[in-house]
Amino acid sequence: MVRTAIxxxxxxxxxDDGGKTWNEYRKGLPQENCFDIVYRHAMAVSGDAxxxxxxxxxxxxxxxxxxxxxxxxxxCP
Numbered sequence: 001m002v003r004t005a006i007x008x009x010x011x012x013x014x015x016d017d018g019g020k021t022w023n024e025y026r027k028g029l030p031q032e033n034c035f036d037i038v039y040r041h042a043m044a045v046s047g048d049a050x051x052x053x054x055x056x057x058x059x060x061x062x063x064x065x066x067x068x069x070x071x072x073x074x075x076c077p
Contacts, residue, residue, distance in 0.1 A: 003055075005034045012050070012062065012069065028069035029060065 010029040013022050030036070035056055042053035050062045051072075059072040 003037050005036055008032060008034050010034045010036050010038075010054075010060075010069075014065075025062075025067055025069070027067065028062075 009026065009031040012025045012029070014025065015022050036054035036058055037056075038052050038054055044051050048063065048065045050065070051059065053059050060069050061072045062069045
């Protein structure tokens with residue numbers, strides 16, 4: 001089994017109704033040649049802020065309920 005980002009793009013998916021519908025957020029996240037997979041145990045939410053780490057050592061931050069993402073660092077082990 002190969003795990004890669006779908007179509008080489010990273011997105012945040014969010015549901016507010018228990019999984020009946022989902023919204024994708026891509027702004028500020030890599031949309032080409034992306035090989036990041038989000039670690040479920042490396043994700044934290046506090047208020048409107050979200051931060052998550054990926055399998056390639058990247059760290060991403062969203063200050064506004066996943067509407068925008070920001071690449072924070074590539075130096076995580």
